[in-house]
Amino acid sequence: MKKVAHILARKGAHVLTVHPQEKVIHALQLMNEKNIGSLVVVEDNEYLGIVTERDYARKVIIRGKSSQDTTVEEIMSTGLPRITPENSIDTCMHIMSENNIRYLPVFEGDKLCGIVSINDVVTETILAQKETIAQLESYIHS
Template identity: 65%
Template structure:
């Protein structure tokens, strides 16, 4: 059974973050520059939450707020379930489905390790299925 550690091993290890006092526009520019849909919110290397594209759409755009006047702290998600590198891919899927979320912060004890996205989980499932198919084909043809 694949674990979050397997996903993290394949991902870029740089943790991209903004301070809660940054403007939403600044955070969006960083997200765009790095081709990511969420960004960690940290202050003095302490995890505070995650700002996502969904946060932006629902808490800024749909409320008629300005991206230049709104700070990240006002819209970030702070109540996301935390997972560990030992969490299974199946458990990630369950958490994402039940909570209707697309991102999960990964912690090893109290240390932030990264973010797992729904796309990361889908890729892991597809990879596992492809490996299973390959093994079954090898078994059938041997």
């Protein structure tokens, strides 16, 4: 069974962060530049939450707020479930489905060590299926 550690090994554990007092427009520009859908919100190297494109759409656009006046802290998601590198990919899928979320922070103890997205989970599932198919084909042909 593949684990979160496999995802982090494949994609890396580097996490892009933003300060809670930054304006939302800055966070959006960074997400656009890096072609990602979320940023980790930190202050004094402490994890506070995650800000996502969905947060922007639901908490800024729909409410008629300005991304130039609104801070990240006002719209970030907090209290998300936490996972560890030892959690399985199936566990991630279950947690994401149950909570209707697309990103999970990964912690080793109290230290943030990565972020897993729904895209990461789907990609890892597809890679695992391809590996299983290759093994079965090899078995059949031997």
